């Protein structure tokens with residue numbers, strides 16, 4: 001297990017027990033080998049500058065990049081010295097076998113992936129992944145000792161929000177996974193609340209709207225296991241950019257972001273990382 005993974009698992013800050021920020025980039029189907037190299041080195045440079053070089057080995061928060069599968073090996077190699085974690089965007093629920101086109105957890109672990117996105121709304125909507133399939137993928141991670149940490153994405157559509165069903169939808173998405181793995185399955189996991197209407201639209205949930213749902217999620221988990229609920233990182237995703245990251249990350253139950261569009265450019269991704277660095281000091 002690499003250094004960042006151990007730290008993320010324990011979720012410890014230098015100062016003791018508190019939730020560290022995680023800034024995660026979801027590149028979706030974008031990128032190239034050149035971009036992988038440039039982005040990782042550029043973000044690392046900016047992050048370490050912001051943290052001041054003396055703190056180089058102890059950023060106050062964690063950075064994760066999730067490139068397309070063909071660039072994972074390179075990303076792990078490029079990121080290794082810099083303590084940026086690498087995650088995959090998807091994984092099979094099966095261990096191995098005749099599943100053409102699929103990639104297993106063991107394969108991801110072998111190449112050094114520390115995280116995997118599970119149940120992104122694009123997987124749900126475009127590729128028809130059901131709550132059940134998503135729960136199976138999450139369960140596969142748990143069965144694998146969460147050596148590859150599942151980052152579960154949940155969130156409502158615009159019509160669901162308009163009809164007042166946000167909490168119902170989010171609870172049902174969580175329940176599907178809880179029914180499969182129990183609350184213990186969340187001992188080493190990350191959740192991302194991503195309102196579908198805010199993804200790639202430029203429209204962001206207001207800090208209050210996001211905090212409300214984050215608190216709802218944490219409270220739901222608190223009812224099942226308080227320590228797990230207090231420890232789990234709940235990221236916000238949906239048009240996060242440097243200009244709005246600060247007010248979002250300042251919310252009590254928002255522990256970082258899952259960033260799409262803004263993770264594709266050094267300037268914007270590093271800008272969001274710098275917010276996490278700054279606000280980490282307020283969290284002590």
Ligand code: PGA
Pocket residue numbers: 026194198199200201202237238239240258259260261262
């Ligand atoms: P966005 O995407 O930041 O481009 O809205 C977020 C996501 O899909 O995870």
